[in-house]
Amino acid sequence: MSTTQVTPALSGTTRLYAIIGDPIAQVGSPRLFNAAFRARGIDAVLVAMHVAPSDLGGMIANFRAIKNFDGLIVTVPHKIQVTGLIDRLGGNAARLGAVNTIRKLPDGGLLGDNFDGTGFVRGLAARGIELAGKKVLVIGAGGAGCAVVNAIADQRAAQIGVFDVDQKRCHELIRSVRLHVPSVHIEACDPVAAGFDVIVNCTSVGMKHGDPLPVDISGLDAQTVVADIILKPVRTPLLEAAARLGCITHEGPAMLEGQVDAVMDFFFPTSP
């Protein structure tokens, strides 16, 4: 993860991958995936492409046309719009109505899927934190919140509480999760952490200096996990406050790092 990390020499045979987003400067995928390509001995490179929403259609058409361009990571604000520009959706993408990864199939078609929730769960698991049987509070029912809540439901959490200032989208998320995981115990609740084992902030509250905490964490103790999915700053005010209470804190980049293996398996399936 140091700045001296390097990418193998590129050549005319190197296969091309890109992450598309707007803005783009903040993305971590080039570092993570170029390291993964190198670790697996794959002659490929992933570059960042700054694409505005109005240019997304042309970008996808060009991705189809360039013969050595094999895959895309899709980030904000394109995850929903791109679903209408590709040919097939995998299970998580169809469930969420949002795509964060696309690969070109042998027949030239484009298959999209979504590994955001998987990445969050794997990021926790990499630290030995399992969600099965846990009471989990998720703050935020936007794109990231939907992905995370669905993945937590798949892990057989004992109970999921969801809060969003937009009550309508909060209830839409709950209805959708109940449809896919009928056994789940999920309900809307206030942004108060007491009584939960794991707290996850899936809002952008904490990115800007002076933001309030997105959830009341007073009274939490060392048994509680407090996670944030914000990438910058890595140490959000929420995580700092949780650390002062002695909680286990879990930083945003883990969600990206947790996706890498899943996305690599998607990009390079052993049986197509």
Next chain:
Amino acid sequence: MSTTQVTPALSGTTRLYAIIGDPIAQVGSPRLFNAAFRARGIDAVLVAMHVAPSDLGGMIANFRAIKNFDGLIVTVPHKIQVTGLIDRLGGNAARLGAVNTIRKLPDGGLLGDNFDGTGFVRGLAARGIELAGKKVLVIGAGGAGCAVVNAIADQRAAQIGVFDVDQKRCHELIRSVRLHVPSVHIEACDPVAAGFDVIVNCTSVGMKHGDPLPVDISGLDAQTVVADIILKPVRTPLLEAAARLGCITHEGPAMLEGQVDAVMDFFFPTSP
């Protein structure tokens, strides 16, 4: 030039460059330019993109749209077609009707120029071989031959002989060079090297196993320079035959390496 050569870690702030061609596997630009970016401390990467002629228009439109995509190297077969897809031509591109390098201007317009001939001259100069006052024979009046002959004329060679099996395009090249460099002494001649100081093969004869020599070099001696612009094989039958006669031989990749500094100055002008 070793296979362990590396590129700095890529990130969301890395500026994007590409070489476009069809085929693409043979290109050397990614290795050369990524080394040049690193040597100058520039956060940029150059990748290979395999673009078919029918997709060139869409590719250029997408190049315009992607906000961190700053420049292109253009290779076979796109050098002529692309002139009609960009906004301005530099002096060499206008003279040759062919572009091999494009940069995005601050106003978003696309400026193309051609450094093939410059690269050949600089490649020789890097070995201390100057063309001023020399008698030079160029075999081939196609795209590469035109670029090389024009650049040699600019170096004030004493005499230039040109041979092409297609007499019409040979005479068109000669007419064009006389228009731009009225003082030049240039004429069509047979593919016989005797009497010339420098011989340059600008045909593809020598790429395939069993090809004949593109020029009769019998009787040459150690004072004569025999150059080839073929990249693969690096040691063409012509260069091997010239070496056996004791001539100074000059390999194809030098023309690419000779372009790098000129193209870098074009990509990153000190005064825009």
